Structures are given as C-alpha cells and as structure tokens.
Amino acid sequence: MTDDRSENQVELSRRRLLGTVGAAGAAGLALGAAGGAGVYGAAAGSGAPYTDAKALTTVGATRAAFHGRHQAGITTPLQSRGHLVAFDLSPGAGRKEAAALLRRWSATARALMAGEPSTDDTGIALDAGPSSLTVTFGFGHSFFGRTGLSSRRPVQLDPLPAFSADALDPKRSEGDLWVQIGADDALVAFHALRALQKDAGTAATVRWQMNGFNRSAGATAKPMTARNLMGQVDGTGNPKPSEPDFDQRIFVPRGASGGQDWMTGGSYAVVRRIRMLLDDWERLPLDRQEKVIGRRKSDGAPLTGGTETSELDLDRFGADGKPVIPDNAHSRISAPEQNGGAAMLRRPFSFHDGIGPDGTPDAGLLFVCWQADPLRGFVPVQRKLDRGDALSAFIRHEASGLFAVPGGVAEGEYVGQRLLEA
C-alpha cells in the first residue's frame, strides 16, 4: 500500500461539502488524528475554501482518522461510494463473541482507514490510498437481548413508530449490528466490505447489504451541495457545525444518555431505503416538481427567491392568493422551524440496483441521518412528512433501521468496548 504517509498526519479533505458540514467535518478528522479525546470542532474548520485545485490530487491520499471522540463517517464529507451492511449474531454467539468481533472489526477499520493492509489482505485495494475510507459501527435494538445486555439498551433505540406510508421489508430492515462504509474509490470500499465480512467469521452473518454512491470528487467545477436522483439539490438545510448547538443535537452529550454513558459522544443513525418512483416524477413538469419541493430545481433556492441558502419565506403569498411555497411542499414541512427545531444531519447515498422487468429503475436514496435522539430528530419530521408531504406520492420507504452508534475510541480501545466490557 502507500507508505509515504505519516501515521500522525491527515491531509484535510477539502474536496466535498456535505450540505454545509464540510468544514467542521474536516476539522473533526484533523482532531481525531491528533489523538482522540480533544475538544471536537474547535480547530482547523476555518471555513476553508473548497475551490483549490490542489485538493483534488488527494483523492487517494486523503485519510480519515479512526481514533477520535466520534466515529468517522458522520461529519466526514460525503464519499462517492458507500456500502451499508447489517449483520445478525449467529445462533450461540453472545456478548463474548460480539466483543471479539468488535475488536477484530476495529483493528481492520483502523488499518484500512490508515491505508494499511488487513489480516490476510485480499489485495483488491492494493496500489490505492485510503481514499477517505470510513467505517462506522452501530448496534441495533435486537443486539442487546442477544448479548444479555438488555439493561444497557438506551431508550433512544426503542423501535421507530410506524408511518402510514411505510412499505418496509423486514428482511432488509434493522439487524443486530450495522456497518457503514464510505470511500472515494469503489475498490477501496469493496475491499473494506470483504474484509469486514471475513472478520465476522462464525460470529455473525450478513442480514442485508446495500450499495450507494454520490458525486465524484471534481465532477463539479466548484464544490456544490449534492443532488439526488430526482435532480434536486439535497442537503441545503442540514445543521451546520458552526451552529453552537450542532454538537449536542447530533452527538450524545455526557450525562444525556439516560444512564447509558457508553453512548456519550455517540449518535443514533436512522437508515431508510427510499425508493424513488422516477418514471412518475419525471413525467411531472418542472414547475410542478418545484412546487412539490418548494425550491427551484436549477439551484435549490426557495421559490420565494434568493439563493440556495436563503431562508424560506413561508408566509409569502402569490398573486393567486396561495402560498408561494405550498402548504404541502417538502421543504416547508421538513423545515426545522416547523418542527420545534428538530435537527438531524442527513448524510445519504444514492442507490441504483438496476432496471426491473417493468422497465422502472430500482433506484433512490439510502437515507442515513444522524442525531443525538431520534425522537427529537427524525421522528417528528417524518411524522409530519408522512401526513402531508407532496413528495410522498413519488417515494416509497422500503426498509428501515435504527442503530446506536457509540462514540469514537482512543488508541488501544475498540468500538463498543465501553458497552461490552463494562
């Protein structure tokens, strides 16, 4: 593998913007590399411009830090490839086997994220740098019963309420363990997936696995908020790490985990496979698409004017006496100010699993959102969307998962150790 890279040096990735999270995301990487328990978000994220060409040369060389206060893959800028995979513990496997597995997984993640080979490396990623690889581990509701740890299960992991528009496939939902892999190179991401699956050995088997993607580094002339497969700018409204309450909304603060201190510095991930009914969507004329969203397709600006980052003017009426941003517009209903300030950090991948026999693509969004408490993040927003979102007619929630993602670890520690060995 590459060998000209210092273990203690992380090249900041300025390449991509996750909504507007990029800057502090990079800051998080740098601090993680500096050694673990530093104050998150206090340095380096100076709103550095994302426009310098030189940064584009670091696609392969960019490295996300494994060690740090939070796991990587949450505020890390969006990568161009992603794998989501859930495992179930094998019959007979319990806390001991789970602890050993998380120890193996952590060692593999640490090595691969540093650009080093894994044990019995398959060679798939030889020649390539770590390419911003992140590996993020979480625990599902069912994990705790199977490991005799029910008393350690946080209330935040209680099952999500049912939503009327859900059409969930249980076989592709939930799971004891969840792993999110992201990288800016497809072979690096696949290599990590194979290595982690091999690590599972006899302790756990794959329950479901999904592949996703985002824009490539450098595909746009300057960094832009992502677009989804409907062509919409997607991610504008994400909370910004520069906001004073960002950390406490996204990461579990000390003492705020209802006695489950092992989740301090962690976050809860809601994962939804959201199929897009693209044939229906694309038949809709542009002006009707824009009314469904409440934003212009070209640049993501609110229909009430301005630029992508302008506030929605929810009280503005048109000449026809109707709100310019319709009552059922997706952006109105999901606006934080309409949801008691509910905040989640959306960090999705698009997916496309081919074209079905009826000619329609099996494509959409692997929605992944992060919050300190799903009952104050995803749930209230989804409740409102479920009732009145004009976008509902064009999407279908096909699978769902909720996972407790513990905080990051110091050197010598493995992810979940504070749960599994306490």
Added chain:
Amino acid sequence: MTDDRSENQVELSRRRLLGTVGAAGAAGLALGAAGGAGVYGAAAGSGAPYTDAKALTTVGATRAAFHGRHQAGITTPLQSRGHLVAFDLSPGAGRKEAAALLRRWSATARALMAGEPSTDDTGIALDAGPSSLTVTFGFGHSFFGRTGLSSRRPVQLDPLPAFSADALDPKRSEGDLWVQIGADDALVAFHALRALQKDAGTAATVRWQMNGFNRSAGATAKPMTARNLMGQVDGTGNPKPSEPDFDQRIFVPRGASGGQDWMTGGSYAVVRRIRMLLDDWERLPLDRQEKVIGRRKSDGAPLTGGTETSELDLDRFGADGKPVIPDNAHSRISAPEQNGGAAMLRRPFSFHDGIGPDGTPDAGLLFVCWQADPLRGFVPVQRKLDRGDALSAFIRHEASGLFAVPGGVAEGEYVGQRLLEA
C-alpha cells in the same frame, strides 16, 4: 450545465490507463473532436506522463468526442462508472422506428457528452461537467431479422459457440440493441441512462441492464493498470495502440467486412457477466492464487520475473521440474503467442450487486472486449480457457452478448445511419 467549455476543444484525459491503451485513447478523443474522419491514432498520443497533478482537476471537465472515425468508449480510458443496457425493439417496431430511435439516441449522446442538457433534461447531472461520459451503441444478431435487414447482417455476428463452462441466463444475454455508458461521475452516468431509456419511448424496451465500476481518478498515487475484484492486476496484456496492427485488429478495416461496408471503422463487442466465486478464491493461499494466474499479485509481474510488462517466460522450469508458469495458468493460456496472435482489447467494469442470502457476494467482472472479428479475438482464446484454465474453478460466465458496434459518425449523421438508410 457548464458553459465555459469550447465546443471544439477537448481536454485530454491523462488520468487513467486502460491497460497501456491510455495514450492513444486520448489521441482518439482529440482527433474525434477535430472533426471526424481524420486518421486515427496519428497525433497527440505521445505517451504523455500520467502523473501531472493538474490533470486531476479535470475529472468533471474532461470531454470525450461524440464525432469521430470510431465511436467513443472503446479506446477511451476506463471510467469509474459504467452502465450496460440492452433493449429489444417493441412488437410492431421495425426499421423505421429503429432509425428514428438511433437518431434520438445519437442526439442525446452528442449533447450529454458535450456537457449540454438533453431534451426534457431530468437535472440529475446539473452542476457536473461531462466527466468523460461516453455512450456507445451496438446491434445484436436479432436486430437484423426484426428490421428486415437480415441481408445486411455481418457473419461476424453469428452466435458465439457454446463453451462448456457457460451457465448463461438468456434473459440477461444478447438483445436487439446494446448501449454502453461510461463516466467518471455516478450521477452523470445515471443521468445518461435515464435519458436514453426515455428516448426509447415506445420503440424499444429494456431487456437487461447491468452496473459496473472501476477505480476513481486519483485513487492511486500514479496511474496503474486496473485491478479486478480478485485483487489481480487486469489489463496488462492488452494490445497497445502503438502496435502497428492495433487498428486492424480492433476496428473493422475498409473492405474487410464481407460486403457490409456499414461496419467499416466499427468493432465487435463481446460482453460477458463473469461472476467471481470470491469466497473460494480468497480461501486460496497467495502462492496458489499466483499459480492460477501465473503472475504475482502484488505487481502483476510474471512468475518468471521482471515487472508487470515483462514477457512471460513460458519455457522456464522450476527446481521441481515443473513450468514456473503452470500449464493451466490463466496468463499462459490467454497469452496472444499461444493463440495465433489473437487480439482483443479488454475494457471491463467490475460489478457488485450485493450479498446474497447465502452470504456470498454477487460480484465479478462485466467483461467487455473489442475486436475486428470475434472469431479471431475472443473465440479462440475463450475456447482454450474453457478447456484448461485454472481460473475456471473460480468464475462463472452468467450472461453473454455479441454486438456489432458501427463506426463513429460525422456531424449531422447518426450512429447506424449507414446501415439503416442505405
């Protein structure tokens, strides 16, 4: 879309190496842009170094030329994303509808490859540059009967012989029409796929569709031959455009098409979905993997020594009295000198369609190879591999297609016009 790019200027892509085809591939692009019928391969491909960092800034801006002597997507450097899709003409659709479809498709391909929007653009690729998008069109054996053009069907399109190890799924094989899409951005590639499917309208329906990928630009510190999902360096033995007979082996020379002059400048594509049995493969120790291939995994050098590009020493024996490159080694059996100089230009994508219920990945190679005559390219090599290749135990040919890919077109012309309007 991007608007600061001249219609007549193509930035050479130095980013990637298709085996060792890169340099003249780029030359092909440049000449194509210059206007069509120039002598292929005569300029620009001066073996330029692939190491300049600046080239990495052109991921989005790099443009392949639609017009030229050959269609793009054959000698174009490998892109990081690919879609293969086959269409069947709808019942009742014939030559007239096919001609209209190829006219629509050509217009869309020309626009999107230039970074312009398509008709009723979905906006999925807004903000992005063309990102080396190529769209390549071909005709299958069944196309000619359905359009009353059986007399124009070249003998080179006769069905491939059956191979003993084939396990072909007819539903994912062949097809009236074939389209190959490649791009260095996933949304650009998907955008093109949607646009072309929409263009098909009522004239044709999707028969099968597959997704593939390769390394990202910049993932390796310097340009390298690709690796496949077995971790092997793959593409070393590809014919080189600098070789004097490259053109006549890969592209149909004038007068060499058995009276089917519409194929002059065209090529035949053999497409195989080759599943890799990765669990079995990865259980094999490294030294046995290397004996299966006959090359070192680390750098692709022959087991008889040297570097990746060194000749195989097929007559060298080890201390054990056995050939150093075993008799059944993949590289020995597929070596051009063992096949009467049979040459094909392999230009594959890897695929990964998730992990099945048995825990094994549905992954492998979307093998695409190009030659002036499949009976002198793919067939003799595959016949030998089918009988004695040690790699056979680890792969499975699951689908197959053979397509006549006509030459490129001048401005105002559409792909296939010389067949459909003659």
